Amino acid sequence: MAQVSINSDYSEWGSSTDAGERARLLQSPCVDTAPKSEGEASPEGLDRGTTSTLGAIFIVVNACLGAGLLNFPAAFSTAGGVAAGVTLQMGMLVFIISGLVILAYCSQASNERTYQEVVWAVCGKLTGVLCEVAIAIYTFGTCIAFLIIIGDQQDKIIAVMAKDPEEASGGPWYTDRKFTISLTAFLFILPLSIPREIGFQKYASFLSVVGTWYVTAIIIIKYIWPDKEMTPGDILTRPASWMAVFNAMPTICFGFQCHVSSVPVFNSMRQPEVKTWGGVVTAAMVIALAVYMGTGICGFLTFGAAVDPDVLLSYPSEDMAVAVARAFIILSVLTSYPILHFCGRAVVEGLWLRYQGMAVEEDVGREQRRRVLQTLVWFLLTLLLALFIPDIGKVISVIGGLAACFIFVFPGLCLIQAKLSEMEEVKPASWWALVSYGVLLVTLGAFIFGQTTANAIYVDLLA
Secondary structure, three states, rough: OOOOOOOOOOOHOOOOOOOOOOOOOOOOOOOOOOOOOOOOOOOOOOOOOEEEEEEEHHHHHHHHHHHHHHHHHHHHHHHHHHHHHHHHHHHHHHHHHHHHHHHHHHHHHEEEOOOHHHHHHHHHHHHHHHHHHHHHHHHHHHHHHHHHHHHHHHHHHHHHHOOOOOOOOOOOOHHHHHHHHHHHHHHHHHHOOHHHHHHHHHHHHHHHHHHHHHHHHHHHHHHOOOOOOOOOOOOOOOOOOOHHHHHHHHHHHHHHHOHHHHHHHOEEEEOOOHHHHHHHHHHHHHHHHHHHHHHHHHHHHHHHHHHOOHHHHHOOOOHHHHHHHHHHHHHHHHHHHHHHHHHHHHHHHHHHHHOOOOOOHHHHHHHHHHHHHHHHEEEEEEEHHHHHHHHHHHHHHHHHHHHHHHHHHHHHHHHHHHHOOOOOOOOOHHHHHHHHHHHHHHHHHHHHHHHHHHHHHHHHHHH
């Protein structure tokens, strides 16, 4: 592949241009993405990693699948039924995969190893800062969603333990939702969020994947062999309006968003080639699509239009198989929150150091105090917001709009800028086609983000 000449000037922020002196943000704990030096670089300009093709597929699937699948049955209901939901997912999958390939191409061209560094190098300072701010807001909102999920699942588990599922909400003070969320957060999430590194979290990722598959399996089994007390609501067969279909897009974006972590995974491969990467992400997205479709279709057909935004809440509290699924989801969220917090904290730290014009090595002495303070502020704010926002659907709708920026807008801008940087005097037809496709990605992402923001403002005004 022809290399693209892209200017990546960091000097405007007063920080060193040496890659070893820049904060390496959003590094996946599962992959080896150490900064490269001139002596270690390969002829192609990138280090050779240790991740195999199959390993890369597993990591991308792991990054894609998560608690977001709980909202997919409600997304099918919002879209207007199975046909509309499947069509929407299949159509969006093309853009999702292409965005991952574009990021790999731009990473190779710019010789950068993380999502925001690629955007910064290819699109410039302003877009790079916007990208980092978007990552911080996205990870902050996702942490809120995770705490709400913990509360939702704990409510059902406590109802079973109280042996009075219908009246559990009126139980003793120690069964109160706000108390149980706070206790769990302080005992487990806060201690896991303070450390500087999160490499130890990789051992919990396997259980998270197993839990995700278990939840999908339970939802499918409960559809095939439903309990007698579960009666579905209206089964929609067509969308109420064309806008209803677009209202389901934020959930799909939130579910399939693995783009931020995809760039380090690409650079960790033994053969970081765009063609190979295209096969990796296609296989990974097909696997994720199967999981999301199985969950969405069977969950929607089980409950119809009455499905809860968190599908597990629609099942009876005393169902033990579903209770195990709830426990798996809680475990997954407990290990995912610190990772998302680490990503957001790293971005905030990088923005602060660049604003101050300091290299990472110059500020080691105060790093620990600042890290603890950042962690406490982040943790307390997300906890307070989670305690007073009971509906996970609203949170996912907002952060799903930001996910659309990572899937469509920033990859589209990178593609446009990368092609504009090429020096050919006569532009071939493929050049114009790729630039046009980049414009399409940016337009689609901006539409989803704008619609999501407008809907959130509209709902708040009605409230």
